[in-house]
Amino acid sequence: MLQHTFHNHTWMCRHADGTIEDYVSAAAEQGLASIGLSEHIPYPDDRWKGTRMDFSELDSYIDGVLEERRSHHDIEVFLGAECEWIAEYRDYYDMLLNEYGFHYLIGAPHWTPMADGSWLGYTRLSTPAQLRAYAAHVQDIIESKKFLFIAHPDVCFSGYARWDAEAEACSRDIIRCAKEHQVPLELNANGMRKRRITDWEGRSRRPYPLYEFWELAAEEGAEAVIGSDAHSPSDIIDSCGTCASWFRKLSLQDAQHRLHRAVRSRAADLDGSGFQRAPCVHTESL
Numbered sequence: 090m091l092q093h094t095f096h097n098h099t100w101m102c103r104h105a106d107g108t109i110e111d112y113v114s115a116a117a118e119q120g121l122a123s124i125g126l127s128e129h130i131p132y133p134d135d136r137w138k139g140t141r142m143d144f145s146e147l148d149s150y151i152d153g154v155l156e157e158r159r160s161h162h163d164i165e166v167f168l169g170a171e172c173e174w175i176a177e178y179r180d181y182y183d184m185l186l187n188e189y190g191f192h193y194l195i196g197a198p199h200w201t202p203m204a205d206g207s208w209l210g211y212t213r214l215s216t217p218a219q220l221r222a223y224a225a226h227v228q229d230i231i232e233s234k235k236f237l238f239i240a241h242p243d244v245c246f247s248g249y250a251r252w253d254a255e256a257e258a259c260s261r262d263i264i265r266c267a268k269e270h271q272v273p274l275e276l277n278a279n280g281m282r283k284r285r286i287t288d289w290e291g292r293s294r295r296p297y298p299l300y301e302f303w304e305l306a307a308e309e310g311a312e313a314v315i316g317s318d319a320h321s322p323s324d325i326i327d328s329c330g331t332c333a334s335w336f337r338k339l340s341l342q343d344a345q346h347r348l349h350r351a352v353r354s355r356a357a358d359l360d361g362s363g364f365q366r367a368p369c370v371h372t373e374s375l
């Protein structure tokens with residue numbers, strides 16, 4: 090069922106293995122029709138530096154992916170990036186798309202901005218107020234209109250490990266917003282590869298995806314897409330079969346073909362227009 094994979098990492102993010110070439114070859118061997126690389130993007134202020142490529146590596150990442158795009162004829166290759174949403178850098182995302190020629194960006198809520206200006210990591214979300222801040226942030230990501238889809242929208246349940254009225258209300262807000270703006274939500278296979286946690290009922294389960302969240306998504310009729318979020322070339326389809334079984338069981342609406350058409354058409358436009366990308370310049374002032 091999986092033909093297009095949009096969410097894949099390489100050694101460049103410091104917490105994954107494999108080169109761009111390794112991923113593209115592995116995806117072609119698995120019989121996929123396309124693969125998008127979506128490395129964790131660096132930010133102008135070097136925020137969260139330990140888990141992403143350095144700004145000085147951005148040119149070689151872009152060139153590396155485009156080189157694979159030119160040289161592989163057995164699979165389509167797309168240039169993507171996984172991004173946190175930092176509202177003050179709104180122009181940076183436009184620069185990635187319009188000046189550096191990224192084919193697509195994935196919006197990811199690993200970090201939530203808090204009222205005091207700090208950012209809280211997803212495993213540390215534990216109070217209802219923090220969960221509400223997370224849900225508001227995910228809606229901001231959706232409403233920014235910069236992103237093809239939202240990576241693991243239910244990653245908050247790694248921290249807020251219970252399904253109560255607050256969890257349901259926050260999930261419904263995210264899902265309805267995604268549906269309204271036609272931004273698909275990603276059922277993330279990497280969560281299924283993570284170490285099990287003990288949940289509110291003493292059940293052993295993966296930290297995310299959370300089945301209850303996806304039952305709501307199905308009920309609301311939101312679009313969904315399977316994301317491998319591979320951190321090794323051997324993981325490209327790993328656990329995607331389990332995700333596909335959730336799709337079937339819940340009759341989730343699969344957005345992979347619509348997203349593929351959108352990305353392919355943007356990539357073809359860039360290829361055909363003689364687009365020359367700007368060199369990546371590290372500057373804090375945008």
Ligand SMILES: [Zn+2]
Binds near residue numbers: 102129320
């Ligand atoms: Zn990662």
Ligand SMILES: [Zn+2]
Binds near residue numbers: 096098240318
């Ligand atoms: Zn990822």
